[in-house]
Amino acid sequence: MREKVLIGNGQGFWGDSPDTPWEMITRGELDYLTLDYLAEVTMSIMMRQKLRDPERGYATDFLTFLERALPILMARGVRLVTNAGGLNPAACRRRIGEIAERVGVFGLKVGVIEGDDILSRLPGIMEAGHRLEHMDTGEPLSELRPKVLSANAYLGANYVADALDEGAHIVIAGRITDTALTLGPLLHEFGWERDDWDRLAAGIIAGHIIECGAQSTGGNFTRWWEVPNLWDIGYPIVECYPDGRFIVTKHPGTGGLVTVDTVREQLVYEMGRPDEYITPDVVADFTSITVTGDGPDRVLVEGARGRERTPFYKISATYHDGYKGVGHLTISGPRAVDKARLCAEIVWRRLARAGVSVPREDRLVEIVGAGACLPGIMESPCEPPEVVLRMGMRSRDRRKVARFGMELAPLITSGPPGITGFAGGRPKPQEIVAYWPALLDKRAVDPHVRVSVEEV
Numbered sequence: 001m002r003e004k005v006l007i008g009n010g011q012g013f014w015g016d017s018p019d020t021p022w023e024m025i026t027r028g029e030l031d032y033l034t035l036d037y038l039a040e041v042t043m044s045i046m047m048r049q050k051l052r053d054p055e056r057g058y059a060t061d062f063l064t065f066l067e068r069a070l071p072i073l074m075a076r077g078v079r080l081v082t083n084a085g086g087l088n089p090a091a092c093r094r095r096i097g098e099i100a101e102r103v104g105v106f107g108l109k110v111g112v113i114e115g116d117d118i119l120s121r122l123p124g125i126m127e128a129g130h131r132l133e134h135m136d137t138g139e140p141l142s143e144l145r146p147k148v149l150s151a152n153a154y155l156g157a158n159y160v161a162d163a164l165d166e167g168a169h170i171v172i173a174g175r176i177t178d179t180a181l182t183l184g185p186l187l188h189e190f191g192w193e194r195d196d197w198d199r200l201a202a203g204i205i206a207g208h209i210i211e212c213g214a215q216s217t218g219g220n221f222t223r224w225w226e227v228p229n230l231w232d233i234g235y236p237i238v239e240c241y242p243d244g245r246f247i248v249t250k251h252p253g254t255g256g257l258v259t260v261d262t263v264r265e266q267l268v269y270e271m272g273r274p275d276e277y278i279t280p281d282v283v284a285d286f287t288s289i290t291v292t293g294d295g296p297d298r299v300l301v302e303g304a305r306g307r308e309r310t311p312f313y314k315i316s317a318t319y320h321d322g323y324k325g326v327g328h329l330t331i332s333g334p335r336a337v338d339k340a341r342l343c344a345e346i347v348w349r350r351l352a353r354a355g356v357s358v359p360r361e362d363r364l365v366e367i368v369g370a371g372a373c374l375p376g377i378m379e380s381p382c383e384p385p386e387v388v389l390r391m392g393m394r395s396r397d398r399r400k401v402a403r404f405g406m407e408l409a410p411l412i413t414s415g416p417p418g419i420t421g422f423a424g425g426r427p428k429p430q431e432i433v434a435y436w437p438a439l440l441d442k443r444a445v446d447p448h449v450r451v452s453v454e455e456v
Contacts, residue, residue, distance in 0.1 A: 001242060002031075005189045007182050007206075008237040008251075011035040011082075012213025014042045014059050020213070020235050021065045025078050028251035030237065031189075033073070034181040035062060035082035036211050043175070044318050044433035046086040047150045057088035063095050070105050074169065081160055081181050085172040087150055089114060092172055093452075107453060111163025113173040115447035116152045118315070118440075125444055132315060132438040141436060147320045149433060153313040153445045156280035157203070158194060160184025166451040175316055177279050182207030182238065190242045194281075201284035201306025202244035204277065208286075209248055209266050209301070210236040216266040217250050218257035229255025245302040247294055258297040267291075280313055280442070282306040312439040321434035325401040326364065326392035327408045330421025332385060339416040340367045340389040346415055347391060347407045356400045364392035388421070394432060401429040 008030050010021035014037040024033055037059040050057030062084035073080060085092045093112050100108045118125060122145065126132070132141035132151075141148070152175035161184045163171045171184070183203035186192065192199045209216050216236045218227035227233075234254025239247040248263050250256060267286060268274065274286040288305035331340045344365045351358060366372040369387035371379040393404045405427040412419045 001191065002189055003241075005031050005185060005240045006237055007032040007034060007185055007210070007240060008235060009034045009036060009181070009210040009213055010235055011037055011061075012211065012215065013037065013039055014045075014061060016213055018061060018064065022069055023254075024235055024251070025069060025072055025076065027234075027254065030076075030078050032185045033078055033080050034210070035065075035080070035084060036178050036181055036213075037062065038083045038086060038175065038178075040316060040435045043087065043150060043152070043316060044435070046088075047318055047433055048431070050087050051149070055088070055091045058086040058092035058095075059084035062092070063099065066096065067099050067103065070099060070103050070108075074105055074108070079164065079169055079171075079185070081164075081171045081173075081184060083173045083176055083178075083181065085112070085174045087117065087152070087174060089172050089174045096170065096172070108170070109166075109168045109451055109453050111166060111168030111171045111449055111451040113155060113159045113163060113171065113176060113447065113449055115445060116155050116173075116175045117150070118153060118445060119148065119151045122148065122151055125440070128444065130440055130444055132317070132436075132440060135437040135439065141317065141438060144319050144436070148436075149318045149320060151315060151317040153315055153440060153447075154280060155313070155445075155447050156180050157183035157187055158281070159447055159449050161187035162449045163451055164188035166449070168451050177281075178211040179204045179207030179279055180281065182210060183281060186240055195308070197282050197306035197308060198304055199244040200282035201288075202246065202301075202304035203240075204279055204282060204284040204306070205267075205286060205289060205301065205304050206238040206240060206246045208277070209263060210238055212266060212269060214256060215269065216248060216258070216263055218255075218262055221257070221262055221265060223261070227255075227257045231255065244304055245300065248299045248301065249297055258299055260291050260293055260299055263291055263299045263301070278310060280309060282309050311442055313442050313445055315436075315438040315440050317436040317438065318433045319436055321432040322394055322396040323398045323401045323429040324392060324394040324432050325405050325427040325429050326390065327405065327427035328421065329389045329391075329408060329411060329419055331387055331389055331416075331419050333418035334383075336384055336387045336418065337367055337370045337380075339418060340370075340387050343389055343411050343415050343419070344391060346411065347404075350407055351404060354403060356403050358393050358395070358400075358404070362394045364390065366390040386418075392427075398429045405429070
């Protein structure tokens, strides 16, 4: 057993800095690199890609990084754990094999975690009595079954640990929990029992702190003006110990800031009940920990408590929910806000005249620059010299959305003065891929791990 394990996260979402993973493995010591690409909206994007091409549906940025970094990872013994597989881990695995051959890496072991995708098994799961009720509304998924595009279970850290136990240098997963990327290596390295609730909770909390990348090292920090060299921000590393203690830090010489406050802010990010943070591995109590400074850019977290896991997996499903169209206009000059409001009214009236009725709940009108981000809380204290009018609509009828897209450009010459900034052409109808959260008995899911060696 190692005395300590260093785990760094180089991606907080698909679209995060493309250079950070490389910086993480070249600017300091590291045992594990985790890359977290998935969110509910990301799964929707991946589904659109997979519908167009059955060989897509994974995070392509990951492969771009791997093409550059695979020889360095192998030479330095840094093991990589990622959910870049998205909706197509098998296809992602095939691309990794091609990369290994191109860069001349021999004997690469890749572990693929499968079984989270339950889309093809939905009919049987529902026939067995699992209603997959929406976690907010209680509606059963059965009513939307023909429209469902994807359905995945949030798997836990056990399967990451299993792949590492089998010698995988790279672990590719689909829809596992963000925190499993960190807890999995700790289970493998320290041999924690799968019912050692307090240590499991510590691993979950460590994973939560680093899962969003630089948000724990000064990114998105309330006192942003205190963060040095934000342009060169270092991403987070947890220095973990067998007893469950860990230190949040970053590579020396990088920008950013690791303090009790930056860590505390990330602790409460996307948090429901802090004393009951539910994962498939353990229910963690975030209120049990102490967070103290341990020197410059070092914060000690200890005292985590947890309790027995639930018998359910959370299910993330997506389904087709009609179409949307969104467009923008820049409106400048005196009374810009009033002109923006008038433009919106003109669009809805002209659509009605054309026979396209848009219910209020299907309309979007935002006046950016006049308090649109926090309506009713941060109104503009003065008349802005320009604003951006953001308008949109949704409908089951694609033709209606297309008709809406024709009404913005005419405002430039048939609306109030000062309208500009119409770029990108008419807003085109986009398919709405909506999100459906549910719970499913773990016994109805069949996760498994496949580790293969790439012989070059």
